[in-house]
Amino acid sequence: MTLNNTAPGASRPNGFAALALSPATLSNLQQLGYADMTPIQAASLPIALAGQDLIAQAQTGSGKTAAFALALLAKLNPRWFAVQAMVLCPTRELADQVTVEIRRLARAEENIKVVTLCGGIALRGQRASLENGAHVVVGTPGRIMDHLERGYLTLEGLNTLVLDEADRMLDMGFFDDIAKVAKQCPANRQTLLFSATYPEGIEKLAKQFMRDPQRVEVAAPKSESLIEQRFYEVTRTTRLQTVGELLRHFRPVSTLAFCNTKQQCKELVTLLQADGFQALALYGELEQRERDQVLAQFANRSCSVLVATDVASRGLDINQLEAVINVDITPDPEVHVHRIGRTGRAGASGLALSLAAMNDMGAVGKIEQYQNQASVWHKLDELTPTGKGALLPPMVTLQILGGRKEKIRPGDVLGALTNDEGGPAYTREQIGKIQVTEFCTFVAVSRDVAKAACAKLNAGRVKGKSVRARILTVTDSV
Numbered sequence: 387m388t389l390n391n392t393a394p395g396a397s398r399p400n401g402f403a404a405l406a407l408s409p410a411t412l413s414n415l416q417q418l419g420y421a422d423m424t425p426i427q428a429a430s431l432p433i434a435l436a437g438q439d440l441i442a443q444a445q446t447g448s449g450k451t452a453a454f455a456l457a458l459l460a461k462l463n464p465r466w467f468a469v470q471a472m473v474l475c476p477t478r479e480l481a482d483q484v485t486v487e488i489r490r491l492a493r494a495e496e497n498i499k500v501v502t503l504c505g506g507i508a509l510r511g512q513r514a515s516l517e518n519g520a521h522v523v524v525g526t527p528g529r530i531m532d533h534l535e536r537g538y539l540t541l542e543g544l545n546t547l548v549l550d551e552a553d554r555m556l557d558m559g560f561f562d563d564i565a566k567v568a569k570q571c572p573a574n575r576q577t578l579l580f581s582a583t584y585p586e587g588i589e590k591l592a593k594q595f596m597r598d599p600q601r602v603e604v605a606a607p608k609s610e611s612l613i614e615q616r617f618y619e620v621t622r623t624t625r626l627q628t629v630g631e632l633l634r635h636f637r638p639v640s641t642l643a644f645c646n647t648k649q650q651c652k653e654l655v656t657l658l659q660a661d662g663f664q665a666l667a668l669y670g671e672l673e674q675r676e677r678d679q680v681l682a683q684f685a686n687r688s689c690s691v692l693v694a695t696d697v698a699s700r701g702l703d704i705n706q707l708e709a710v711i712n713v714d715i716t717p718d719p720e721v722h723v724h725r726i727g728r729t730g731r732a733g734a735s736g737l738a739l740s741l742a743a744m745n746d747m748g749a750v751g752k753i754e755q756y757q758n759q760a761s762v763w764h765k766l767d768e769l770t771p772t773g774k775g776a777l778l779p780p781m782v783t784l785q786i787l788g789g790r791k792e793k794i795r796p797g798d799v800l801g802a803l804t805n806d807e808g809g810p811a812y813t814r815e816q817i818g819k820i821q822v823t824e825f826c827t828f829v830a831v832s833r834d835v836a837k838a839a840c841a842k843l844n845a846g847r848v849k850g851k852s853v854r855a856r857i858l859t860v861t862d863s864v
């Protein structure tokens with residue numbers, strides 16, 4: 387027997403040829419121009435093809451779709467007409483993209499049927515596609531649940547479950563739907579989870595629905611250089627008032643302000659609120675309900691400033707954060723780097739502003755050594771108010787008294803706001819994050835339509851029932 391050294395890409399160290407893929411697939415990859423694996427593919431494909439559960443940190447554009455698509459296709463039996471793989475996605479747009487990529491990668495094999503199941507499209511057509519035999523289903527959790535509940539979709543033959551952009555699905559309140567879907571999959575299936583960030587819910591998903599998952603993390607195109615660090619010298623008496631001056635000068639949409647103690651958090655929030663800022667505090671000892679409320683408002687951009695201690699901010703994962711303010715310098719340089727790394731994510735630029743008094747200079751020195759970078763000092767008198775009027779967040783949170791217990795789903799709320807009954811139909815752009823918690827639902831809407839949207843919710847129906855909604859102001863919280 388001779389070794390086949392002519393397999394496409396055989397001589398490339400990062401080529402696909404080293405993987406357990408069929409010759410037809412390798413040749414298809416070559417035709418597609420996929421010469422080398424992307425870093426996320428190189429890290430995750432050997433694990434996924436070996437049948438192990440996987441948690442992979444990957445952004446859009448990293449080649450993550452092919453990373454899970456090649457794994458699920460490798461296991462597929464085209465001659466068996468049963469749903470053997472399912473990909474859950476947060477949005478219809480992503481589900482469409484994923485479907486296109488899977489079809490592209492599947493064209494090497496026999497007739498593999500990929501069906502997309504998302505809301506906004508009649509169930510009947512989707513049901514017919516399922517009846518014609520689907521090997522792979524790609525869709526959003528809500529619509530997939532609908533098909534399962536009606537018995538149009540069965541999962542006994544499933545051997546791969548993929549959760550794509552799991553963090554976004556959690557953001558959108560899909561935890562329960564994901565859980566219900568996962569429970570209907572055979573226990574011996576393989577589960578692959580892809581996520582750009584790791585909010586708390588990811589661990590919960592892993593614990594409940596994955597078996598000894600392997601983790602891969604590919605160094606994100608690190609953005610430290612995109613974070614602009616500025617230090618300001620303050621005194622004990624000017625420290626807190628300087629925060630407001632920074633906010634009025636830089637006008638960041640979302641700012642995370644770190645204090646070293648809970649007491650300092652409370653004092654700063656009181657001062658900022660009195661000064662007209664939409665600011666909230668996050669510290670230990672908050673009840674879960676209060677914590678949920680605070681986080682929902684900050685994550686959906688209806689609170690400008692979140693004032694937190696390091697401990698309380700653990701697990702907090704906010705994608706768009708224009709600024710971090712170190713109201714107190716931390717004595718631990720590693721903590722400093724962790725704090726400022728929360729801004730400037732995913733290629734966006736970020737601002738890290740640190741307030742240091744004389745007795746902080748030792749800590750600042752340690753930070754300089756740790757980062758191997760000299761601090762850039764700016765003068766307080768550079769801080770002049772810019773822009774027009776008060777700094778207000780772009781969104782407002784409406785709280786609906788009803789949540790998971792009432793079986794409310796994000797799509798129900800979206801439907802209630804985008805229909806044209808009982809008030810204007812709002813566009814998707816005027817509606818932000820929708821987060822369903824156990825007893826209530828938070829929905830972000832553009833500031834300019836908040837009152838009318840709240841009235842529309844109160845006048846209309848969500849999931850066929852009338853609901854009570856109110857505008858949440860920061861002073862309602864905590």
Ligand code: AMP
Nearest residue numbers: 420422423424446447448449450451452
């Ligand atoms: P994704 O992150 O899955 O959205 O993929 C981003 C883009 O990269 C898609 O257009 C893929 O077709 C493409 N792509 C995926 N893997 C590779 C590869 N190994 N080489 C070249 N392009 C790729």
